[in-house]
Amino acid sequence: MAVDPGMVDTILGTFRGMARELKEAGNDSDDARECFSALETMERLALEMDDLGAYSTKLSVDGLFTDFSTAYGRALASNSSVDGDSSDDQLMANTLKSYEDALNDLKSKPSAAHLVPVLQEVVDKGKSGLSYPLFLKECEEKGLFLGLDSPRVGPTIQYDIYCARISFRPVDRELYERQLEAYQDLVNRSAFGYPDPVEWEITRQKLEWEYEPRQILWKAIEDRWDRMLDMVQDWVDSFCSFAPHDERWCGMGGVNSRAQTMKNIQRTQECEPGMLQVREEIFQEYFDLSWNDIFIHPTFLNQQENGLLWYSDQAIDFIREVHEIMHPGARPDSDMISRAEKQHNSKAYVRQDRATAEAMTPMPFPEFLNTIEWA
Template sequence: MPVDKAMADSILDTYRNMYREMEEKGAEGESFQAMNAALNRMESLAQETDDIVDFTAKLTTENLFIEFSNAYSETMSGMVKEEYSTGRGDELLLEKTLEAYENAILTLEDHPNYELLKSPIEELIELGRSGVSYPVFLRIAEEKGLNKAMEGDLVLREAIISDKTFAEFMHLPLEVEKHEKVLQVHDELSSHAPFNVPDSFEFGLERQKIDWEYAPRINQWNLIIRLWEKMLENVYDWLDSFCSFAPYDDRWADMRGKAYTMRNIKRTQECNPGVLKAREKIFQDYFQMVWDDVFNHETFRNEYAANRVWYSDERLELIKKTYSFCIPFNKPDSELIHASEIIHTEKRYKRPEAFQYSSEDKEKFISIFGKEKWDEFFGKYEK
């Protein structure tokens, strides 16, 4: 009983197709006959054996895979030599080159920068189909810089611009500044380079220098924001912990019962002033800034403009007034507590536009990713 046909076909079809390809191309000679002999032996074994393991073992021990592959390589080599001997060498090379370019376009269809990548390849194909010889094709491609264009410099520049636009969308000024420098270096190197394509290694080094220059500045910027956010939160929570709504607020309410809830409230009342002072010391030691500097600092102004400050203006003013009371073993003034309760009851504690994107932000996002992506990510939040 022969080996299961489906299993045998999964092994032999590759070799059958390779043989058929050579046969259709009119292959002849000893190497082609060797291909035929090896394939016939494979077919015979498929009929003679009834176990797939035994079948593959015999294929391997008889070196049929290797014999077929070697014969195939010799047949291909012989056909290429024959093409050259008949004067079609350059013609064949050009044909194979253009065929490879056409296949490359097909593989790029799902690439986000498909149109940019496709353009220089199509120009090369058009040049190759214009009737020029292979040497002339190579010379013109080099003179026009088409080979360099295929390295993707157009895509690289577009990517830098996209990074800059995205940084603008996210309101990240240092990142915007960094990408502007990267773009400037790219264009400067391009202006002095053959075919206006910068050397990728040189550009990579320059870009890395810029990354190193901005990394500590960006880290500092982010740490400053993180610190003043926590400081504002310390004062905000401390004031609210003295309000009548505190036992019912998610910040303190504990499912285990009132005793646990009151313990949470007490912890905020007693610990937040000390935590605030510790953070203020870090703020001053590392960034030479104090509480009053926060609201005029570029990080705060930027976060406010980007709608990333959660608190309403009214709540921010109340936090500022509360700050001087937020010291260990102290309590906020009763007027501050009353004002906080009114703001909470009327739900005026959150800035209406907090974490909302402006129309300008929307345009920037769409310019990079398209309206479909905007609708997917943010459409449901639009008012």
Template sequence: MPVDTFITDAMLGTFRNMLQECRDKNLSGDDFNALDAALARMEQLGAEMDDTAAYSGMLVQEGLFIKFSDHYSKLLSSAAEQASANDTGGYDETADCQLLQNTLQAYREAVKNIRTHKAEVKQIMGDHATDADMLFKDQLISNAIEAVINLGESGISYPQFLTQLNEQGLDKALEGSVITRQGLQYSIDAAKATSANPFYVKKEMEKLSLHDGLTDTSVHKIADSLQFQLGCEKIDWTYEPDIRKWNKIKQGWERSVFLLDEWITAYCSFAPHIEPWAAAKDPKEAVTESQDCVPGQLRVWQQINQRYFGMSIQQLFGHPSFNWDVEYHWMHWSQEYLEFLFFQVEPVCQPSQQPDTHLIFIAEKMHKENRKFNPNINLPTKRFASFFDDYFGEGEFAKRYGMPAKPDSNAAVWSNKNLFTGI
């Protein structure tokens, strides 16, 4: 079965148009034939292969995109050279006027294409078409191009046009309009609304600061795109190890909590009737396995984290990732239940040991009174919804995705985010 035409149309559509453009111009010769052959090979592979990833890989391995682009540019440049060779007039006013008109026409076409493509995107987006206005600031690009067109239409010659383009930095404005300050601010706001960890926010803020610094120091007040690109790459590179370590340590305390919860809850009278044990083939046997084996698992997990980070279970709980999750309401559990697990259950969760009846009584009570879970666990969604509405319109988040119900928890809200710090 061939690769889906939806995929091949998206991948090859531009190349088909480019080839047709060459046919329309009656271009021919070796480069045209090679161009034709490269596209034919792309089409053939699409018809023969059925795996999209393998198809993409083969196109890259055979260098078909490169071959096509290579012969396309050679074909157009030899056509231009031919036209130039036929031009016996040299540098006269008519030729220069024509060059200027051709250039301006290309810019006019570009503005038209940008608007057409945006209109197409909006049509596809249907009810959410206004999002395109928020996400794609075409006006900034169009304004930059129109400034160039206005300059060209101001009655100056082609070399004067080119000179002023350089002097006024309008060519840089075209380049710079791709990087928008609003886009960077959007990324900061999205990172803050998510607040998954401190590094994502820091990264986005540093990118904006880099952009502003480059803008301030440039002659035409436009950030250099190469310096900005490499600067952003360095920022991502710098923070990536911190993000990975943060996530791994977070996994350390998260899994510890889940094991402690599994162990103490397995001793509750209702355990065989709730998840995960109720789903087992033999719920009672599964409950016994949790009672007998979780302490051994917890202690191996403790050794693993000790080896990784030199951190005990207590130290994992004291890590800033724990405080962060409390502060930004990502914590799944309530403060009172975590205090119970940490101070009372963890010390006795040892191989061959059982919790005393008092601990089992507390666990049953907290479960029955519905006090195990964070009553504010819906706040991250609310926070994100507020950010979303700021950009896309009041009530838009709820309209599209719905809002989470108020959490079914009778626990008190977290009052001490640094509960385990320094223990």
């Protein structure tokens, strides 16, 4: 999976334009070829990587921005069509045009609004009448070039927090909140208000490595108790009159469809209790959690309290009751089967206050930018 093409266009748009100018001018100097090579590397990395922050940091750490700009300046200076006495003026004009083109491109993309301010400062500095050497000196001393290279990820981290919050992912939300805190700390420690890209990348990766085991554990526990709940519900339902018509057991069709369906039902009735016991033993061994621990575990409570759980509270109570008698060779009594049929027919097993897809769908990032302070 590649980095988002729209964001790659934002980052590389200026460099593509500068490279295009060299080609159109017929500049085939070694310096021009160095520009093309640096741009090709940046394009290749965009296809190989999938994280925007890591990609931007990689370009900065490997010095690709600097390599391209330095070679570009030499390529223009060596161009025979540029008079030696006016090379600085030409460099200033070309550089300013490239920055202005990039700025206009950013302004046309709402999702890049948070990237505009620092580039606007560079353009304003270029229009102030400074010579090219003084322009470079001023931008360097005021940290503007650092600002261009620095990852402007504050708003994107806030967006990650927002997405984790509305989708009820507490571990992810905690990770992103830690990232935002660490990022802001780097901003505050920077003389120019722009974190060093290398330091930020190291900080980001350390936090992700710290939280990855917790994220994996959370998902693993969630997946396993979810399956165990289904197994109990399937077992009691397999004794109901609707079972031969339920898609959980229906055969694939043909002359043997009915026979296959009944065989599937029999397998659930006879094998599910034993398979559940094996799963419970593994659950206990791997996670030190018993069946009863499921219902007080944070993964379960998070789903129950936020409407993510498929089963209603009534259905959960019934599942726990069925579990007490679900053993190999056992069979639910007629009252329990009757209650299972009634629950199925009324669809009382489905949680009525489930979170909707609409409520859990995040607003677009450009719209989110209007709700936070990021300048």
